Amino acid sequence: MEYGTKYKEILAEIRSLSPATDPILIAVSKKQPYEVIKQAYNEGIRHFGENYIQEAVEKFSKLFSEIPESKEQIKLHHIGPLQSGNIKKVVGFFQYVHGVGSLSALKELKKRAEKERQKIYFFIQLNLTNESQKNGIDPTEFLELKDSIRDINSELCQWEGFMVMGPSSGEAKETERVFESASNLRNSFSPKVKLSMGMSGDYLMATRYGSDYLRVGSLIFGERNI
């Protein structure tokens, strides 16, 4: 299985839709063993997404010690919900955090980034599906928090944009509604704000709605070992 080839195919497909800015394809390698990420790295993949901190630290520390130059080349994206207890481990290891779902988590993230003098880009996760079990803040809450978020935005803790997930059902109409409202919110707020949306089942639709960061796992790596 050639992960690099699959990655390039998906990226070419995304680019064929002529997005306004060149999107970043994140290869989501959660639950994939060390050998798989090593091969993916050797095949040219540089953006990796992981949900579970401990697992990510184990796999990528090993890669960084085996192939020292990989540490400079790889960008690590934390894509799961950001829990306060994990913030210490995220800063300095991951360069991007996509699942910031509360102002308190964001404040802690900034504190840590400043203390460690480590740069981190963050996404505010919006819950646009009305599913209560989903991480993220709803749009009304966001409007109340936006000035505070702007104040937190700094050189070391930099606001990159919004992260959204489609509905758990994967239903196409509802997914489209979610991506469209994310896109509208971005446009009404600031075109500079980036969107992190789209997974294996919906990355083309996400691209059509202007996604800048696509998070694709199973389509690149195959099914996960759970």
Ligand SMILES: *Cc1c(COP(=O)(O)O)cnc(C)c1O
């Ligand atoms: C697992 C995961 C993905 C990738 O999902 P696939 O369906 O395997 O592409 C993307 N984003 C988040 C937040 C995830 O947890």
